[in-house]
Amino acid sequence: MKRVLVIGAAGMIGRKLTARLARDGGLQGAAIGELLLHDVVESSAPAAPFKVKTTASDLSAPGEAERLVAERPDLIFHLAAIVSGEAEADFEKGYRINLDGTRRLFEAIRKIGDGYKPRVVFTSSIAVFGAPFPEAIGDEFLSAPLTSYGTQKAIDELLLADYSRRGFFDGISLRLPTICVRPGKPNRAASGFFSGIIREPLAGQEAVLPVPKSVRHWFASPRAAIGFLLHAAWMDTAQLGARRNLTMPGVAATVGEQIEALRRLAGDAAVRLIREEPDATIMRIVEGWPRNFDPRRALALGFRADASFDDIIRIHMEDELGQRTPAPRPGRA
Amino acid sequence: MKRVLVIGAAGMIGRKLTARLARDGGLQGAAIGELLLHDVVESSAPAAPFKVKTTASDLSAPGEAERLVAERPDLIFHLAAIVSGEAEADFEKGYRINLDGTRRLFEAIRKIGDGYKPRVVFTSSIAVFGAPFPEAIGDEFLSAPLTSYGTQKAIDELLLADYSRRGFFDGISLRLPTICVRPGKPNRAASGFFSGIIREPLAGQEAVLPVPKSVRHWFASPRAAIGFLLHAAWMDTAQLGARRNLTMPGVAATVGEQIEALRRLAGDAAVRLIREEPDATIMRIVEGWPRNFDPRRALALGFRADASFDDIIRIHMEDELGQRTPAPRPGRA
Numbered sequence: 123m124k125r126v127l128v129i130g131a132a133g134m135i136g137r138k139l140t141a142r143l144a145r146d147g148g149l150q151g152a153a154i155g156e157l158l159l160h161d162v163v164e165s166s167a168p169a170a171p172f173k174v175k176t177t178a179s180d181l182s183a184p185g186e187a188e189r190l191v192a193e194r195p196d197l198i199f200h201l202a203a204i205v206s207g208e209a210e211a212d213f214e215k216g217y218r219i220n221l222d223g224t225r226r227l228f229e230a231i232r233k234i235g236d237g238y239k240p241r242v243v244f245t246s247s248i249a250v251f252g253a254p255f256p257e258a259i260g261d262e263f264l265s266a267p268l269t270s271y272g273t274q275k276a277i278d279e280l281l282l283a284d285y286s287r288r289g290f291f292d293g294i295s296l297r298l299p300t301i302c303v304r305p306g307k308p309n310r311a312a313s314g315f316f317s318g319i320i321r322e323p324l325a326g327q328e329a330v331l332p333v334p335k336s337v338r339h340w341f342a343s344p345r346a347a348i349g350f351l352l353h354a355a356w357m358d359t360a361q362l363g364a365r366r367n368l369t370m371p372g373v374a375a376t377v378g379e380q381i382e383a384l385r386r387l388a389g390d391a392a393v394r395l396i397r398e399e400p401d402a403t404i405m406r407i408v409e410g411w412p413r414n415f416d417p418r419r420a421l422a423l424g425f426r427a428d429a430s431f432d433d434i435i436r437i438h439m440e441d442e443l444g445q446r447t448p449a450p451r452p453g454r455a
Numbered sequence: 456m457k458r459v460l461v462i463g464a465a466g467m468i469g470r471k472l473t474a475r476l477a478r479d480g481g482l483q484g485a486a487i488g489e490l491l492l493h494d495v496v497e498s499s500a501p502a503a504p505f506k507v508k509t510t511a512s513d514l515s516a517p518g519e520a521e522r523l524v525a526e527r528p529d530l531i532f533h534l535a536a537i538v539s540g541e542a543e544a545d546f547e548k549g550y551r552i553n554l555d556g557t558r559r560l561f562e563a564i565r566k567i568g569d570g571y572k573p574r575v576v577f578t579s580s581i582a583v584f585g586a587p588f589p590e591a592i593g594d595e596f597l598s599a600p601l602t603s604y605g606t607q608k609a610i611d612e613l614l615l616a617d618y619s620r621r622g623f624f625d626g627i628s629l630r631l632p633t634i635c636v637r638p639g640k641p642n643r644a645a646s647g648f649f650s651g652i653i654r655e656p657l658a659g660q661e662a663v664l665p666v667p668k669s670v671r672h673w674f675a676s677p678r679a680a681i682g683f684l685l686h687a688a689w690m691d692t693a694q695l696g697a698r699r700n701l702t703m704p705g706v707a708a709t710v711g712e713q714i715e716a717l718r719r720l721a722g723d724a725a726v727r728l729i730r731e732e733p734d735a736t737i738m739r740i741v742e743g744w745p746r747n748f749d750p751r752r753a754l755a756l757g758f759r760a761d762a763s764f765d766d767i768i769r770i771h772m773e774d775e776l777g778q779r780t781p782a783p784r785p786g787r788a
Contacts (some may be wrong), residue, residue: 213621252697256595261597262589262596262597263595263597264594264595264596264597264598265597265598265613266616266697266698266700267613267616267617268620268697270617270621273613273614273616273617276613277610277613277614280598280600280606280609280610280613281606281610283599283600283606284600284603284606287601288546288603364585364599364601365599
């Protein structure tokens with residue numbers, strides 16, 4: 123009877139993970155006994171062949187983390203965070219949720235003691251890296267974040283590695299690429315346009331492009347991201363050694379390449395809905411972001427990226443728009 | 456009228472820094488108005504041509520950091536820390552002092568606001584690095600510490616960089632090499648033998664060597680370390696950009712090279728006082744430590760290491776034992 127706790131269950135990744143667990147009826151073939159969904163707002167419980175409970179509270183409030191782990195979940199997905207734009211706009215809130223909330227969770231697990239040692243899968247971010255960068259960022263490149271969000275994630279990574287080394291839990295953190303195509307409404311992440319220029323045209327709406335087409339970035343589909351989380355939940359962490367913070371594989375693409383992929387899948391009419399409107403503030407933020415990686419460790423450990431940016435768009439069309447997508451044309455996609 | 460605050464003033468580096476400021480009568484020719492010395496125990500105030508105050512308290516206790524910065528020191532040296540061995544033995548104490556104490560200090564500065572923006576010079580450590588290493592660790596190598604002490608220092612570095620980027624203070628952190636020859640009694644640092652095998656024989660006493668002579672490590676004399684701190688206090692930090700955590704230059708030497716330097720300066724009789732007594736626990740800790748660096752940024756920014764391990768021993772003989780040391784023999788030292 124495995125207990126699974128998802129913190130940040132009401133967010134985009136949390137909802138997709140929950141839906142996937144419900145659909146699969148378990149984790150890699152192993153039955154789930156109970157799924158506990160937590161977020162600061164009430165999570166919606168999917169229909170599932172196992173018990174699903176939901177709870178809402180502020181993880182950073184005293185006693186909340188202790189309450190969440192009191193029933194000793196075997197597996198904890200910690201996905202909750204204030205996004206980059208908000209953490210930059212509200213310094214205290216970002217540190218309170220992204221640093222103190224995470225540390226309280228880790229402390230609550232440690233204080234149970236008594237042999238309790240859950241797997242903890244934590245979503246970090248490529249925002250732990252800051253310019254200047256090499257052409258492709260390797261697994262030994264330093265974390266020198268240029269945002270408070272990236273700083274908080276980098277600190278959480280250090281804590282996760284130390285708590286794991288000490289044997290308090292069995293942690294692994296995944297630096298997710300920028301998720302694309304992010305469904306739904308834009309959030310306060312400065313990276314929102316990377317999804318907007320695909321999502322809005324596919325819905326027949328205009329999208330604003332605030333940066334030049336030469337901007338290169340690092341992407342994963344929501345489906346690939348859920349695959350990373352499930353792999354991290356079940357892999358043999360002894361392979362990780364002491365370095366438990368992994369850059370996930372992704373697809374490197376320029377905005378120009380994103381747009382050409384959109385043209386291949388949805389035609390010129392869709393592309394014409396993208397309006398170029400340079401924004402110096404967004405450009406300055408994006409200039410500090412990573413463009414490309416060489417994530418050898420994660421690949422060797424079995425994490426798998428999307429095959430191409432065309433595939434990233436196809437996954438959005440299938441999973442969000444319920445469309446059947448054209449098969450890749452040889453030599454193009 | 457410059458106010459200077461030294462936190463951790465009763466420690467070895469703190470006492471040497473204080474003595475140097477008192478002897479120089481100021482900082483690089485600029486007069487000091489007032490020097491405030493803080494530690495968890497009472498600091499001894501040196502005779503100085505400026506006012507010296509001392510205060511003792513626990514930096515991590517609520518309100519203490521606020522009290523320390525209430526008079527708005529222009530320059531803050533933050534040297535206070537639980538050493539590596541103790542931070543490993545007492546998990547909660549290490550995090551309370553080395554992480555929470557530092558964060559409380561940074562928060563106290565931030566909350567003054569009102570244009571207050573002191574220079575903050577923080578002593579970090581090469582313990583932020585963990586094996587496996589390249590042959591020489593460059594300025595872009597990741598922080599993957601293998602101790603709680605190293606984790607706490609790495610987190611402090613991230614906070615210092617973010618608070619500086621936000622404009623709350625003007626911070627710089629220095630990853631000090633292992634200080635050698637550390638005067639006085641051994642402390643609880645696992646690195647203690649690196650000093651012991653020089654210090655004890657020079658005092659006519661036996662020293663224990665717990666590791667093989669092939670072990671290579673990275674050293675700076677106390678005099679060089681004080682030089683780093685003073686340089687960091689006065690340099691133009693605009694040169695640093697966003698990366699404010701610097702590996703200091705040092706001398707890479709094997710234990711065998713340390714011993715040969717001792718032989719050159721104090722003869723065979725001194726070397727015969729070193730007793731080899733392998734200790735598997737210390738060896739295992741030391742195996743995770745860095746051996747050699749390529750600290751280009753710090754060198755380009757004007758930080759200067761000792762010239763050789765012979766010089767490191769000479770400095771100990773001059774500064775601690777009041778001896779005049781033999782001039783370097785050409786081709787040897």
